[in-house]
Amino acid sequence: MIELQKLPFADKALEPFISEETIKYHYYKHHNAYVNKLNDLIEDTKYNEMSLSSIIRDSEGAMFNNAAQVFNHTFYWNSLSPEKLSPSGNLLKKINNDFGSLEALKEEFIKTGSTLFGSGWVWLVREPKGQLKLKQTENAHTPLSSYLVPIFVCDVWEHAYYIDFRNLRPKYLEEFWDHINWDFAEEAFNKTNNHTFIGTEPCNDIHDPFCQVLDEIQDKDRVTS
Numbered sequence: 374m375i376e377l378q379k380l381p382f383a384d385k386a387l388e389p390f391i392s393e394e395t396i397k398y399h400y401y402k403h404h405n406a407y408v409n410k411l412n413d414l415i416e417d418t419k420y421n422e423m424s425l426s427s428i429i430r431d432s433e434g435a436m437f438n439n440a441a442q443v444f445n446h447t448f449y450w451n452s453l454s455p456e457k458l459s460p461s462g463n464l465l466k467k468i469n470n471d472f473g474s475l476e477a478l479k480e481e482f483i484k485t486g487s488t489l490f491g492s493g494w495v496w497l498v499r500e501p502k503g504q505l506k507l508k509q510t511e512n513a514h515t516p517l518s519s520y521l522v523p524i525f526v527c528d529v530w531e532h533a534y535y536i537d538f539r540n541l542r543p544k545y546l547e548e549f550w551d552h553i554n555w556d557f558a559e560e561a562f563n564k565t566n567n568h569t570f571i572g573t574e575p576c577n578d579i580h581d582p583f584c585q586v587l588d589e590i591q592d593k594d595r596v597t598s
């Protein structure tokens with residue numbers, strides 16, 4: 374059984390960027406519906422005792438779609454901050470190294486989100502060799518399937534922004550940038566630092582949103598550069 378993770382902030386905390394009305398639909402209806410549908414699908418199957426990441430990697434069709442959407446949304450809420458934060462430390466150094474500057478990453482992020490056709494997600498990920506990359510995934514697709522480490526994610530399905538921004542996705546992306554939870558991103562990044570590969574070990578605590586990704590990182594294949 375998979376549980377709906379609690380929102381890491383109050384329903385109105387992101388206003389005016391994301392309204393309470395959007396939260397009512399996006400979290401309490403859409404995200405919750407993915408959890409309920411997934412639990413219907415895994416009931417009385419081997420998947421019922423598996424971690425969310427294991428279900429994602431082992432399933433296809435409706436089960437995959439609902440499981441991936443549960444993970445993607447939990448990661449999205451954790452990627453958001455009511456206060457404006459900034460990256461620092463190792464993560465900022467790596468951003469400067471891989472993108473040139475934070476401003477260059479912002480520009481590429483908005484371009485990547487604006488050019489994704491249809492519904493999907495824009496991720497900052499860490500590749501197996503350690504490099505940071507921006508990545509689009511369509512519909513429910515998730516970096517977990519390809520063992521990329523997600524650092525933060527922006528939901529660019531219309532249900533994420535249509536109430537507050539109508540069709541203005543670039544404006545939503547611009548404001549998302551000012552609400553990135555860089556503390557969460559840095560936590561994710563630091564857990565991957567010096568590691569090059571996410572292992573396939575199943576996560577033991579299926580209720581811990583971090584556990585599903587971060588505790589699977591194997592202590593091997595260290596990056597030397």
Ligand code: MN
Pocket residue numbers: 399403446528530532533
């Ligand atoms: Mn969504």
